[in-house]
Amino acid sequence: MTTRPRLRSPIVVLATALTIGAAATAVPAFAAPENEGAACAVPTLPDAGALPANAKLPDPFKKLDGTRITSRSEWTCRREEIKRLAEKFVYGAKPAKPQSVTGTVSSSSITVNVSDQGRSSSFTARVELPSGTGPFPAVVVLGGFGADTAAIKAAGAAVINYDPYAVGKEGTGRTNKQGAFYSIYGATSPTGLLMAWSWGVSRIIDVLEQSGGSILRADATGVTGCSRFGKGAFVIGAFDQRIALTMPIESGTGGAPIFRGVPGEGAQSLSSAYGEQPWLGDAFGTFTGNPNRLPVDTHEIAAMVAPRGLFIMDNPHIANLGPRSASVAALGAAEVYKALGAGDNISYWSDVSDGTHCANRAEWRTPLQQNIRKFLLKSGNDPGAIRISSRAQGRLADWVDWSTPALDGSTPTTPPPTTPPPTTPPPTTPPPTTPPPSGGACTATASLNAWTGGFVATIKVTAGAAPVNGWSVAVTLPTGTTISNSWNVTRSATTGSVRFGNVDFNGRIGAGASTEFGFQGSGTYGNPVLTCTAT
Template sequence: MLVALAVAALTVAGSVSVVARTTTAQAAADVLAAAAVEDEGADCAVSGLPDLGSLPTNAKLPDPFKKLNGATITAKSDWRCRRAEIKELAEKFVFGEKPAKPATVTGTVSTTNITVNVSHNGRSSSFSARVELPSGTGPFPAVVVVGGFGADTATIRAAGAAVISYDPLAVGREGTPRNNKQGAFYSIYGSSSSTGLLAAWGWGVSRIIDVIEQSGTTILKSDAMGVTGCSRYGKGAFAIGVFDQRIALTMPIESGSAGVPIFRGIPGEGAQSLSSAYGEQPWLGDEFGSFTGSPNRLPVDTHEMVAMVAPRGLFIMDNPHIANLGPRSASVAALGGAEVYKALGAGDNITYWSDVQDGSHCANRPEWRTPLQNNIRKFLLKTGNEPGAIRIHSKALGRLADWRDWQTPALADGPTTPPPTTPPPTTPPPTTPPPTTPPPTTPPPTTPPPTTPPPTTPPPTGGGCTATVSVNQWAGGFVAAVRVTAGTTPINGWTVTMTLPSGAGITNIWSANRSGTTGTVQFTNVAYNGSIGPGQSTEFGYQGTGTGAGTSPTCSAA
């Protein structure tokens, strides 16, 4: 049962927690639009960042309203620069730096593909993404689907939004050591960059948006962008929406440790440990290694990253049936971030939904279909105004009161546009009239852009295909992500053969067909992912019981 409340309070009825509706229709309309720039607070002067050695231990969640100087913000207009402080903390201690737009970003947008070419400080890289348009006449809003699976793409397209299939591993590759990271991001900023993969993946989506903006938005709308992903790609979708304010709707699914769940709650919940998440892949920045055993020393936590999305649309989907995913800690992050949404008058713009019956990892759930459609209409199509809600399953119900010792202030209304950042002069203007000599008419010299195209990474040598597998294991179960890569020639179908460990069994699968559930299993492509271009990849996955480690996949092309 969903109840609309007129007061700022949270109630729980059975397995449902309902967030207060605190905005009028006009106020809600005022906070729907995404920002026009990647980082609205880039001009805020952030000072007083703590040093690693001086961090105190605090078991409670940091106060998102308290500035680095100890003062509490008092107006909604103060949030812009407070968000900039949280961003700096998140980059320094959690994700690593996400650099601003490079010197040169070019590319193309077609009805089927987006290409991105980047040059910065004498280095270049490039990558691409596939586009699937809905029926009708554009330009269309678009949802970036990270890694090939996230929210139901059929529902997204049926609602009237395009789907951009983004391969994050082309920008930040998994399976690499921290001192030798690979991908388009690290080709620009160096293989020893301390920035983790999640921030790098976010940088890649920001460059896609740059190209869409520059294309004239005749096919896709750059001001109506969403992002979604599940599991490891749910972590990525969350980070993408956190760091680029041009994303109007962020939709992470079952993101687990290093995603939405609060870091402080993970050790007590039995979720994938922080040391495991940090060591499995270089998702997080190098500096986070200092906190895997002591998250209470972190001066920032994920409820503040939820808040960084405010007042834009946020729809968090979670699975209460797998403790390894940290759903209780994720609900606390959502509840904590929702306090900022409410303080900004945007309480209707956040939804957290773990009240689902099916426990399969990354399944398309009927409970999410209607809120998914509502969020797309509201934030991307701008044709709806359905209120968000927080619905938490009783199996994974977190209590914000257990985690905070701060209160939510009543923020005063501020100006709708930020004030100028340059202070007016404090000295009188000069009394001497300006010189009357005309300025020079010779234009300044310009340097022509380089004509040499950026280097591209050659595809794997040889024909056929290869397959690699990555396993996320917990007590009694696991999820495996399998990546299929074509060689130097295109393929039009593939078969991956794997022998599961003794006692392991498949309970759920996505983006592939399977010949069985135990022993030696053959996985074959489905209709939409059998054709792979030279050097390109697709991915499928499966959930199982028992132990998933130790498998060695082989791939054959049709």
């Protein structure tokens, strides 16, 4: 079937889901439309030049006409307003379902063929089934780089390995975008890669819906990804309401962290994220130096997922990822979940001990499988959890001047606790007032997360029997490898022989203690020798 399915009334659909949610989990028993608010009448959006500056996060309950929603049924059209604002000013437009989407689903692969506006493109995805008898729910894993696939399959869900670069390729300029999306909508399309990746997953779900559901269920799809693919997972879940469970991991700037908070946290700057790859839409370039003018922020993008399942996993050890700003986004979105009577459907978890970027963490395995059972298998009802590490704890109260309404005159459910004690508290011993002598030995070791065409290296610097009061790490990278960004460190170059040096807060390392820094690169990491020198 290649024509657009008939939409049910968006208000009826949402009301049904929320009625279910009042007694259970707010997960519809049918495959929802890609966009339930498509029929909503949205006022004319403001022009970029007419946007006032506002240092506070925009009120997610305030409509474009200046009034606030008062009932849960109004959320469908308020969500549509947020969607249109996000498309215009942040990500670029996500086109409506193409004129023709066809494909196949087997136990090992999915093929997708798309035709629209007289142009065509195709791409494929690899399927891994769990043990047991299907049909199975499935989690789309971007670039093979997301939540623990073994844990996903052990919970009873299949894995769809989706290559985002087949749909929107990195390493291209904004006027020469490439991939299946841009083959149809043009190399100069102002839509960024994150939205192109979202479009691609929506077309996979189209094919699942057509397949009859004998292998994979179209009404039980999740999505996950880490780092740049965490940005993608965040956007994918927000812009397709058929996604039952959204699980971005360590998404960094352009993902979950509030845009307004990034400049003050020491995270990757907005201009750096905008310039590194065309992840964000072309129009976002206007706001890289002044995010306060944005009429939308990521707490509202996260709220677009409501009342569906949302599990944000984050890393408090790497300031470059903006974990404090991400926690604020989650807390802001949780207020919308609470108002919709679905406070148990959102989780945020940054309380982890291992600072390695994109590692599979023991702390996440149980909540990951609980979310899969709840939202994909429909066999559990575990409440969500907000576990923010004390290393990077944001305060929503610092960012809002609005309150959460009791929609429909009801009392919203109590959201998950926001300040539980961390399972692994950070060290409390302050730095010594007298600097330790320099000259102690140090070693450096690397852990790696790699994908086709790129990698993230996390380097652990460990002091020997004596403390050090400053250090550097020298490495010679393989030919063709280029560093795109780094965190918790200074660096001398981006290619070839590179010397990394400590920054103010991590130069002193006690005897036998360690600190970490990291960098992201294109190409291959290889197996270079790391030479650590105490300075």
